[in-house]
Amino acid sequence: MEKSEKIHIYSVSELNNSIKNNLEVSFPNIWIEGEVSNFYCHNKRHLYFDLKDENSKIRVVMFFEARKKLEFEIEDGLHLIITGFVSVYEKRGEYQVIAIGAKPVGRGSLLLAFEKLKARLEKKGYFDPAIKKDLPVLPKTIGMVTSTGGSVIRDMISVLEKRFNNYNLLVRNVNVQGTTSTEEICDAIDDLYEYGVDVIIIARGGGSLEDLWAFNTERVAEKVFGCSIPVISAVGHETDFTICDFVADVRAATPSVAAAIVTVDKNEVITSIKTMLAKAGDLVKNKIIYGKKELDNLINRKIFISPGTLFFNYWQEHDVLRKDLSGMVKMIVLNYKSKMDILLKDLHANSPVSVLQKGYALLVEKKEGRVIRSISQIDIGKDMDVTLNDGILVSKVLNKKKKILGLEV
Amino acid sequence: MEIEKMTFKEALSRLEEIVKELESEKISLEESLQKFELGIKLSSLCLKKLNEAEKKIEELTRNADGKLLTKELWNLSAFITHFHTLN
Numbered sequence: 001m002e003k004s005e006k007i008h009i010y011s012v013s014e015l016n017n018s019i020k021n022n023l024e025v026s027f028p029n030i031w032i033e034g035e036v037s038n039f040y041c042h043n044k045r046h047l048y049f050d051l052k053d054e055n056s057k058i059r060v061v062m063f064f065e066a067r068k069k070l071e072f073e074i075e076d077g078l079h080l081i082i083t084g085f086v087s088v089y090e091k092r093g094e095y096q097v098i099a100i101g102a103k104p105v106g107r108g109s110l111l112l113a114f115e116k117l118k119a120r121l122e123k124k125g126y127f128d129p130a131i132k133k134d135l136p137v138l139p140k141t142i143g144m145v146t147s148t149g150g151s152v153i154r155d156m157i158s159v160l161e162k163r164f165n166n167y168n169l170l171v172r173n174v175n176v177q178g179t180t181s182t183e184e185i186c187d188a189i190d191d192l193y194e195y196g197v198d199v200i201i202i203a204r205g206g207g208s209l210e211d212l213w214a215f216n217t218e219r220v221a222e223k224v225f226g227c228s229i230p231v232i233s234a235v236g237h238e239t240d241f242t243i244c245d246f247v248a249d250v251r252a253a254t255p256s257v258a259a260a261i262v263t264v265d266k267n268e269v270i271t272s273i274k275t276m277l278a279k280a281g282d283l284v285k286n287k288i289i290y291g292k293k294e295l296d297n298l299i300n301r302k303i304f305i306s307p308g309t310l311f312f313n314y315w316q317e318h319d320v321l322r323k324d325l326s327g328m329v330k331m332i333v334l335n336y337k338s339k340m341d342i343l344l345k346d347l348h349a350n351s352p353v354s355v356l357q358k359g360y361a362l363l364v365e366k367k368e369g370r371v372i373r374s375i376s377q378i379d380i381g382k383d384m385d386v387t388l389n390d391g392i393l394v395s396k397v398l399n400k401k402k403k404i405l406g407l408e409v
Numbered sequence: 410m411e412i413e414k415m416t417f418k419e420a421l422s423r424l425e426e427i428v429k430e431l432e433s434e435k436i437s438l439e440e441s442l443q444k445f446e447l448g449i450k451l452s453s454l455c456l457k458k459l460n461e462a463e464k465k466i467e468e469l470t471r472n473a474d475g476k477l478l479t480k481e482l483w484n485l486s487a488f489i490t491h492f493h494t495l496n
Contacts, residue, residue: 137418140462148468154488157466161492166464171482173468195469195477266459273421273452276428283431284445291438 013090020088023095027086032058032097033105036078047074051082051097059096060084066100071182071217072113073120074102079109103213110209114216117243121218126225132249133230135262136198141168142262143197143229145188148173152205152255159259164266170197176204181214186223189231199230199262202244203255206237215242224248234258356389363387375400412450417458424451 010018034051041047047062060082062074074080084099104113121127146153148171160167172188175181185202192200202224204215214220215235224231224247233248234255245251252258356362363372366383378384378397386393415423427448431441466486467479 137416137421138458143469148482148485153485157485157489158492161489166460166462168462168465169467170479171466171468171485173470191469191471191477195479264459269421269459270456273424273455276424277448277452280428280431280445280448283428284441287431287436287438287441 012093016088016090016093019095020090023086023088029083029085030097031081031083033081034058034079036074036076036080039074039076047099049074049076051080059094060099061089061096062099062102070102071213071219072104073116075112075116078112079105081105107209110213110216114209114243117216117218117221118246121221121243121247126221127246135230135232135250137264139198139262141170141197143192143195143200144169144171144203145174145185145192145200146171146203146255147176150176150205152203155254155256156201156203156259159256160263163260164263167263170195177207177211177214182217182219185214185220189223189227193227193229197229199232200227201232201234201252201255201258201262202248203234203258204236205255206240212236212240212242215244217243220244221247232258232261356387361386361388375402412447412454415451415454417455420451420454420458424448424455427451 032051034053034057037050037052037057039047039049045064045067047060047067049060050057051060052058062070066084080102082097082099083101084097086095087098088095104110125131144153144156146156153171157169160169170192172192174184174188176185189200189202202215204212209216212235215233221243224233224244230250231248232250232252233242233245234252234257235242235244238253241251250261252261363378364370364385364387365372365378366385370377372378372384380397380400382397384395384397386395410419412420427444430436431444431448436444466482466489468482469477469479472478
């Protein structure tokens, strides 16, 4: 037992602590790949599970701080790559991996994570069509979250150039894939919101599910959902759907489609405005023609009933119509001016003629060109023109008799 | 609503309404002339709004102090020039 004095006897705690230190130094920063089993979440905070392959498994813990940054939900069967370090749970003397990050591996796992997040956000009402915002019809400033390096932005600009050449574009450049992508996209949305734009397009070209992953993260989904500016999501090809697409107010099949959605086709709109105006002009013109016909009918009726009031009524109707017409002529600096002038002349020409046709005559004093309405307006011996419906009788006043329709006044 | 305060969308849909109203047989000549005049004002407002924006392509960045600023995107401006030579 003499020698035993030199033997170091560990206490359990001491040994565990020593092993722990050794392990943490030996495996300080590792990546480990495997399938999740025995998943357990304690108090909705820390995650506990095993990572296994065909022959072996290892215990993994992910504490709340790390879990908060996770961009998907971990569950049994998921294939993961975990980053972290090896440590020991001294209380039980069990070694384990303390995970500080994790990401799904392979299309199967990514799809699983995608479906899981999609289902959860759908349940939270993030995709509700009722809360989707309308896009502005004529946005003053179009905000864009994309990479300024790629062909995507060029494709979109080509579309804008064709459809609406005086667009105002504010681009916030981001990495559309890679470890910083999620954060950059979120910051870009914040920045565009702070600066003030009317609509935001989030755009990226096609890629694998892994390439598009930043657009399938809960953080981007929440940022888009919380954005009070309308968002168009145009991520990937037509067949690619991302979480961002579902949350956005409008999903565009491709970035080029987004550029078409965000603006009107200016030439098309101008043509439709011109067409509407022309149609409105035609409708008004028809109304005037119809009104003139009605007026003619009125004249034709009244002449039989009360010849004395004919001129009074006629001139009043005529004046109203003329007033409207002259007002209208002023308005239509457009092509309608000439059409209306013709109509106006027509009205002048037609209406007195229809009166003359009834056997009435228009008397004009020759010298001064005054219309004679009373025998007191012209002296005996003066010349006058008597206009009938088919010509003029050049006449001279021979005598005056103060009578109307054969009755003494 | 005053025409000057209308948005493009409001003005455009009002113009569409006016055409519909003018199609109605009940409307008097005087009313239809007034509506037509309104239609002309609305369409010129729409055309004005379509052309009022000045074309700009800028990039939004933050300076060292974290302040937002915009700068012109020269490489894309060059692309646009190129685009128009192709088309």
